Amino acid sequence: MDALFWIATNIFGTPAILLGFIVLIGLLLQKKTVSQVVSGTFKAVIGFLIIGAGANVIVNALNVFEPMWKEVFGLEAESLGQFLGQDAFNGKYGSAVTLAMLVGFLLNVLLARFTKFKYIYLTGHMMFWTATIFAGIVVHAAGDMAQWKLVAFIAVILGLYWTLQPALTQPFMRQITGNDNIALGHTSASVALLGALFGKWLGNKNNDAEKIKVPKGLEFLRDSNVITALSMGVLFLVGALVIVTKGTPGAQELIAKAGEQNFIIYAIIQSLTFAGGIAIVLMGVRMFIGELVPAFNGIATKIVPGAKPALDCPVVFPYAPNAVILGFIGAFAGALIWLVVLGNTVAYIFVPTMIVLFFHGATAGVFGNATGGVRGALIGGFLTATVVAWGQYIMVRFLISSTVPDTAMWAADSDMFIIGPILRFLAQLLF
Numbered sequence: 552m553d554a555l556f557w558i559a560t561n562i563f564g565t566p567a568i569l570l571g572f573i574v575l576i577g578l579l580l581q582k583k584t585v586s587q588v589v590s591g592t593f594k595a596v597i598g599f600l601i602i603g604a605g606a607n608v609i610v611n612a613l614n615v616f617e618p619m620w621k622e623v624f625g626l627e628a629e630s631l632g633q634f635l636g637q638d639a640f641n642g643k644y645g646s647a648v649t650l651a652m653l654v655g656f657l658l659n660v661l662l663a664r665f666t667k668f669k670y671i672y673l674t675g676h677m678m679f680w681t682a683t684i685f686a687g688i689v690v691h692a693a694g695d696m697a698q699w700k701l702v703a704f705i706a707v708i709l710g711l712y713w714t715l716q717p718a719l720t721q722p723f724m725r726q727i728t729g730n731d732n733i734a735l736g737h738t739s740a741s742v743a744l745l746g747a748l749f750g751k752w753l754g755n756k757n758n759d760a761e762k763i764k765v766p767k768g769l770e771f772l773r774d775s776n777v778i779t780a781l782s783m784g785v786l787f788l789v790g791a792l793v794i795v796t797k798g799t800p801g802a803q804e805l806i807a808k809a810g811e812q813n814f815i816i817y818a819i820i821q822s823l824t825f826a827g828g829i830a831i832v833l834m835g836v837r838m839f840i841g842e843l844v845p846a847f848n849g850i851a852t853k854i855v856p857g858a859k860p861a862l863d864c865p866v867v868f869p870y871a872p873n874a875v876i877l878g879f880i881g882a883f884a885g886a887l888i889w890l891v892v893l894g895n896t897v898a899y900i901f902v903p904t905m906i907v908l909f910f911h912g913a914t915a916g917v918f919g920n921a922t923g924g925v926r927g928a929l930i931g932g933f934l935t936a937t938v939v940a941w942g943q944y945i946m947v948r949f950l951i952s953s954t955v956p957d958t959a960m961w962a963a964d965s966d967m968f969i970i971g972p973i974l975r976f977l978a979q980l981l982f
Contacts, residue, residue, distance in 0.1 A: 569601070569675045570843065571596035577846035578854045591842045598839030599919070603866060605831030607656035612783075612825035613905040615808070619790040619818070621913065622801045624890065625811040626900055637958045644686055647698045651705035658710025660855065669857045670721075672713035672736040677863070680962045681738060682709060685974055687954035688946075691981035692975040700982065706772050716740045716966065717861035724748040724918075726921045732844050736861025738964035743864075743936050746878070746931025753930055754923015759960040760873040760916075780826035782876045784819060786883065792819035833872075836865050864914040872916045874928040878916015881932020882908040882939075889940035901946045903936075904961050911935045911965050935965065942968025950975055 574595040578588045635643070656678065663669050672678070685705050690696070717734035720743055725731055735743060750756075795814055810817045843860060844854035868875050886903035893901045912932040919931030946963055947956045950971045959967075 556758075565601045567596050569762050569942050570599055570673060570839075573673065574843055574846040581846075588803070591846055593838055595623020595842035595846065596976045598835050598837075598842065601835030601958055602832050602839060602863070603835075605804075605828045605833075605835055606676075608827055608828030608831060609909070611905055612821045612828060613909070615718065615818070615821045616783075616825075617903070617905045618785060618801075619787075619805060620903070621792060622799070622805060623790055624798070625799075626890075626894075630953065634952060634956055635954050636923065637955055640683075640687065640955050642699065644690065646699075647705070648679070648682045649685050650685065651702045651709060652678050654702065654706035655682070655709030655713065656878045658706060659713040662710060662714040663858050665854045666714070668714050668718045669716035669855065669859055670714060670734050670736070670861045671855065671858050672717065672861045674736045674861070674863045677736075677964075678709070678713075678962075679713070681967060683799040683955065684951070684959060684963050684967045684971075685709070687951045687959070687972055688974050689953050689978040689982075691954045692978040697982055704978070704981070708970075708977075712966075712970070713861070717859070720744060720918075721859075723918050723921055724867070727917060733840065733866060734859045734861040735914075736865065736866065736913065737864040737874055738966040739864050740966055741917040741920040741969045742911050742935040742965045745934045745938070746915035746927065747922045749934060750919035750921070750923025752923075754919065754925075754927030756922055756924050756927070758924035760877055760920045760925045760928050761871050763873065765809065776826055776830050778821075778873065778876055779829050780823055782880060784822040787818040787822035788815065791815045799830045829868075829875075832865050833869055836869060842864060864910055867914060867917045871920050871928075874916040874920035875913040876916075877925060877928035878912045878914070878919065878932040878935070881929040882912025882918065882935045883932075885933040885936025886940060891935055893940060893944055897944060899948065900942050901943060904939070904943075906961075907939055907964055908936060911939065936967050938968055942971070946971050 575588065575592045578591050583591070595740055600787040643650075646717045659670075659672055661670050682705060685708060686701060689701060689934075708934060715737070717736050720740050721731075723743070724733070725734055748923070779906050791814055805884070806814045812820075840862070843862075883905075885904075886901075886908055890901050890903060892898045912935040915931030915935045917931075918930070919927030921927070923930065943960060943963065946959045946968055951959050963971075
């Protein structure tokens with residue numbers, strides 16, 4: 552048991568190690584030279600870590616953006632009442648969560664080997680948070696239970712989810728990438744599907760966001776780095792202008808974070824830092840995918856014939872960088888709308904998690920653009936905000952309130968909100 556726990560924590564719980572190990576096996580199975588094995592393995596791991604480094608830059612910038620807009624609307628965090636919280640929950644159920652993650656992954660491999668769903672889910676960091684949130688829902692619904700029951704139940708759910716989720720999004724992934732080499736393995740799949748479907752029904756595919764023609768003097772807008780900086784710059788600037796005109800303690804606290812630097816200049820620098828983070832992520836994706844896909848062929852042909860890697864959502868960003876920004880803009884606008892609606896209808900203070908809104912909204916934007924062009928990308932983003940806002944309210948208030956509602960407010964994602972009610976029903980039915 553200790554050995555399994557060590558493997559679950561240090562291999563499957565460490566995405567860079569897991570993916571490096573998979574590339575290593577793939578290259579060895581193809582009998583590559585020592586030079587190719589060493590180069591491919593290290594470049595894949597480095598590429599993946601570059602993605603993480605870029606994501607950290609994005610997160611740091613959003614950690615300024617989120618409280619800024621929270622203060623703009625005068626919001627305060629809501630009391631969640633009595634609950635375990637992440638630390639206590641990990642202390643009691645952490646081993647069950649990690650073992651469920653390990654068994655779920657093995658089930659995913661077996662299903663890929665013996666069924667027509669040839670997808671292996673490789674987004675390691677999402678494996679852990681999905682397992683944690685699902686466990687929180689089950690414990691809240693069914694109460695304390697034997698560890699083996701929790702492990703078995705969560706593992707089956709995870710194994711099925713990690714196998715079927717990429718299969719559902721793959722038809723649209725083929726449209727986006729132009730091939731069938733990789734799949735989407737991420738908890739944004741539900742909003743990606745909604746974006747693609749509503750884009751098809753309400754959008755205009757011919758109006759592709761990536762083919763937007765601009766005047767010669769505005770050709771710089773075709774550069775994804777520039778359009779990212781401009782879009783986020785406007786949002787940061789508007790928020791900063793509101794903050795400097797407010798005399799509230801919260802506004803003064805935010806301004807103090809800029810130190811001796813003018814707060815508006817500070818905000819603009821943060822928007823450019825965010826754009827730099829996106830550029831880093833995209834570079835890491837190209838490097839990582841360039842090594843993983845060829846190496847994965849070794850596993851696909853030797854262990855799971857015909858298998859495809861299901862990867863993190865940024866893999867779709869390079870295919871439609873304009874749609875990435877449109878999706879986030881749609882998600883941000885939707886979040887502002889639902890923030891007001893939820894506060895005035897069900898008295899729930901929804902504080903938008905900008906990290907989720909960006910990565911999920913951007914993914915939905917790419918999928919929406921594939922079927923509905925510019926309009927589809929914006930709709931995909933708005934639908935993301937709708938799922939995240941109402942999903943957060945339902946989960947925090949009803950599905951997970953006694954276990955980890957604090958975690959659900961920042962680590963729960965679109966698919967978790969969609970699957971959550973189903974999981975609660977099954978837990979109450981079986982336990």
